[in-house]
Amino acid sequence: MTVLTAPAAPAAPAAAGTRRRLHPILLSGIILMSLLILVAIIAPIFLSDAAEKLTSDTRLGPSAQHPLGTDEFGRDLLARALVATRLTLILTAFASAMSVLIGVAIGTAVWIAPVRVRKFVLSINAVAVAFPSLVLALVIAAILGAGAWTAAVAIGLAGIPAFVRLTANMAAPVMGRDYVTTARLLRVPKALVVVRHVIPNIGEPLLVLSASNFAVTLVELSGLSFIGLGTQSPDFDFGKLLNDGLASIYAQPTQILGPSIMLVLTGLAAMLIGDGLAASSNPRTRRGAGKATRTGTLRRSTLKTATPIAPAMEGAAVSVRNLTIQSASGLKLVTDLSFDVAGGEIVGLVGESGSGKSLTAMALAGLVPEGVIATADRLDVVGHDMLGTVTAGSLARDIALVYQDPISTFNPALRLDTQLTEIARSHLGLSKKAARTALAERFEQLRITNPERRGRQHPHELSGGMLQRAMIASSLLAKAKLLVADEPTTALDVTVQAEVLKQFVQASRDLNASVLFISHDLGVVEALCDRVLVMYRGQIVEELTREQLRSRTVEHPYTKTLLKAAEYVEGVR
Amino acid sequence: MLTGCVTSGGNDGETTDTIRGAWLTDPTTFDPAKVSGLDDFRAARLGFDTVLRRDDDGIVGGIATEYTQSPTNVTLTIRDDATCSDGTEITPTVVADSLARLASAETASTTAPLIFGGSPVTVTPDDAAGTVSIDLERPYSELAVGLTVPAAGIVCPAGLDDPEGLAAGTVDGAFSGPYALTAATPGVTYEYTLRDGYDAWPVYAEPLEGTPAVTLDFSVGATDAVPNQLLTGELDAANVNVQDLPRFEDGDYELNGSTVGDYFIIFNETETSPFADPAVRKAAAQVIDPAGFMEAVNPAGQLNYSAGDPDLQCVNTDASLMVEQDEDAAASVLEGLTIRLIGTTGVGVNGAGNVYVQERLRAAGATVELANVDNGNWITTILGPDTGSWDVTVFASINNVGTLVTGLSRVLGTSIEDGGRNIARSTNPTATAAYTEALAASDDTIKCEAYQRAQESVLEAVDFIPLSTNPATIVTADGFSVRAPGGREDLTTLRILG
């Protein structure tokens, strides 16, 4: 038994927590929109005359006095483009708000209404959504008469069905949640439930969609003006200016330059805000400005250590020396890990959540995830030097991975045999038919019922236990030399666990493969493993043999705590 | 028959016998008597010859070689070598049958009143003498000019026998004109083919050069794209809007102008409109400057001094009859008034002309509600029974007939409701009497003198405000030519130059 030195004090936290800064895309959108709003407020005050008064300087080209030239009435084109901002923004905001507010209201209301009413309304809505909105707006505007506000109403109305559908769809999963069912059972009025639970939950995605809806409405409004049904003289918005200038697009192109640019900038601002909001709400992309360090890499360590690197154990299948994994900001998640695994040996890796077990396993397989960087002095895995160049094919064959959550591990869109025979077909050169037959044989071996038909099914048609067995079956297919199992039974029913474990052990015996078995359940580990490595906070604190574990001969205080906890649970069971 | 070399047309120097043009939209009918849209006129002109033709300085022969005219009669001498597209000889009887049909109440041709004056018509052929005599119950001095209009195209017996087929353009034997309709794909293209053995080309004072095309190909509905297609060589000759004309100024293209009609302001003089008061009308005329309007709508036009273009016979050209601009005087009358102005989006780019008028009235202190609408809305409003929905309009006339009648009848005489054409619903007995005299005149001098009195009277009462002409321009590529005899578009003058 070896006792490793007590772990060093945890690495100092990264330089005082990064401030929650505004995502750059959101920031640029807000700045741009603010500028436009500023123009909308100020321009009409100072530039109205230049934009509206008829002069005799008609159809002039660009000059110092008139940067974009003048139109057929002698009005300055740049001034017109800037002054038009106000009406455009107001109309777009009005139409957009109409679509969103009424759409959301109806979309939530259908969930308050009885089921039949909901289905009926949503069916009608589906038809309305399908209809090209521009044509719908065209007809509405033709009926209401041309004009800025009727156009805005027309577009606003035409946009309602889309938001009804989006809201109803987004509300659906919320209505299925447990807390909603609870509230209903407690006789909370349905309307209250919907408003209090649905709206806050869909608030953020709705905000994002509203921002992009603003941009769409902007374009559609200008489309109506193109047909002549939008803003009428003497009013003018971007769409009207575009329409006026379009006829002269070839002869006097500057006439559409101004409104085109303004239109694009406004749409851009709205969409950047939408994009930025979406990026901010997504934790993965939230941290905007970060160092541009490449993550997800596995490299040979460049640190010079004082102590020489211990040589690999004789005949080891796996040999790890000084594996260190740290986050992009420098936080050490796994520190100087060193261990060996013999051929055919089952080694357990235990520890609490966050101890670094999974990361270690992934690093071993060469699948360092995004966000962390791994370095080591040596990482030899079943004959592959993971720190050097590896041949993908043989690596895929030699190392088999079984993940924790079978449901998410499988690709929901593809049939089982397509996925599970990938290695066999790509790296073992089997034909599709041969691979499928071989897989079916393995299924049978692992006591999966209906082995021939299983392959053609989709993952959602199998239970968790069967999926795990299927995963194990695929590793058999590849004749892996190392099985890395990351909590393979944690997500399964207790009744199924034992069975899967048995087959797992059997499989590894058949292959004579080494196994790295990760778990936080000491009971399972005790039954299975030849050796156990205890990890705490990214370091191995103790190494036990099966006998030591069984006899509870442990030294490290953390291991003792673990055992105590396991016993407690045992006692309660 | 003009012979000439078949020459290079288009960009690639190859010889061609086809001219590719473009029409605005599908013709609504191929029956000349039923024409209503611009493209109907074009189709009618190509397929059907009229007895008389316009030239720059008057009238020349078409199917008729000569004519005599009195206030109630026109007698035509028909040429002896004209044939229909199915070989039938065009005799005076054929001509008479066609004209009688045009004038009949059963046909209900909307152009017939402008041709014949609106009273019952008797058409008598004399095959032996080779003449056709047209007698009117009421005098109408514009009959001869009326007979030059495409609507008066002579329809051959095959067409008269099958009115539905005639309207659809499917009667091969109906055509009396130089071209027959040989292919029609609505919304896409129309093809005309030169008739074998056609020889009845009008003899213009200044002869046409070049050779007529064997095939005419008109694509439809391409208005925005037409200038581009002319520049890329996909089209040879087509109408181009005023704002795109500068793109053709480099000399390889010819700009050929014609007059479609005129713009003038018509006031609603019924009691629901502020313009029932002549002082208000005069005030409006004091701020609306025709020159400014023309600049906004179509600088390529000409200023008008009456309800017709300066090329029309007997039209007023005396500028002193116009109301002088006086913004202050106008403001004292117009200040605070609410005015409902209606016009189509076709008056200049997106109704720029309407905007101009609106701005001018606003400058004088009036509140102006502008209805910038499409054609359907506009004609329903100004011609409709509800005269209480508008106060003033920018009127765009289509004067294919080319007489003062088209425009003047809109501002004097019998109102729409009483079966006439007066949109202003004005009452001006002096003008009406002089106008009737002009139509009954036995010679041109009397005619023009009476017309002048009528025009003076309506101008003095400011029943309308003359603005400018509504010109059209056909751009022809190098190697092609077209002409507008008498200022009216005539596609039978399309030629390939050699």
Place this chain on the structure above:
Amino acid sequence: MLDRIRSPWLSFLLSKAGELLLALCVLVLLTFLLVQLVPGDPARVAAGVDASVADVEAVRIRLGLDQPVLAQLWSYVTGLLSGDFGTSFRTGQDVSTIIGVRLPFTVSIAFLAIGVTLVVAIALGLTVAGLTRGNRNRWLDVSFSWLTAGFQTLPTYVVGALLVVVFSVTLGLLPAAGANSPESYVLPTIALALAPICSVSRVVRREAANVLEQDYMRTARGWRISLAKQYAVYALPNLLASTLTLSGLVLASMLGGAVIVESVFAWPGLGNGVVEAIIERDYPVIRGIILVLGLIAALLNIVIDIVLATIDPRTLRSGKASS
């Protein structure tokens, strides 16, 4: 009732057929009503500006407009059931003929543009998502956002006009208008597809970023297959479902965009036809074209639903994926 049908596909298709029928009924009623409400007198418009009041009345009777509204609706519906869409007020042609001639032009350009959009947008979005994983290539992320947002807002007619100026008039490479040759399809398709490509690629990028983070992609990476295979075989199918759902609207709206593109390029399709008809108050043509456009849109959505069900069989159980 549908739950009792055993085969999920059959009940799915039946519910789709029901949707189509409902869409049809709503469209027929809607097109009739909307057209009645457009201001302006079609009899006067058809008769022309030179027609006398008596002439207009004669036209009104000829067009059947003197009948009470319900009678007009009845004859409209019964006509439709026998395949008669009525005759144009303007030219007297059969509306079904007018539609029949114009339909292929609109459909060809719309579907071509849809195909181009899907192919380009999915490739683009997937590539950008892959390249910007884990906050790599920030510049690509930002410029992608800016460029797609910018081009999406540029109105179709401006794009079309610019394309014509550059490629037809200046460079002489492609025809400026008309539908006469295979080359004439190029510019209108680009003009029609540009904005949808931008918006769909943004959707794809977002969804792809999501998909690429999923556990099953980690599994696929573990199999050490080529990047192309990972994306095309393992990421793409999961992407398609949400992309099609979110883009369904965009794709259907391309029919509306076709209206604008048709006018810029003088494309002899339904779009041009309906704009003209509205101006001319040609009721039967307006009704006919809007009905057909609506039908196509409804069919398109149903096709998308069926494709979604094929890709992701889970939606069969849950019913309509796109409603």
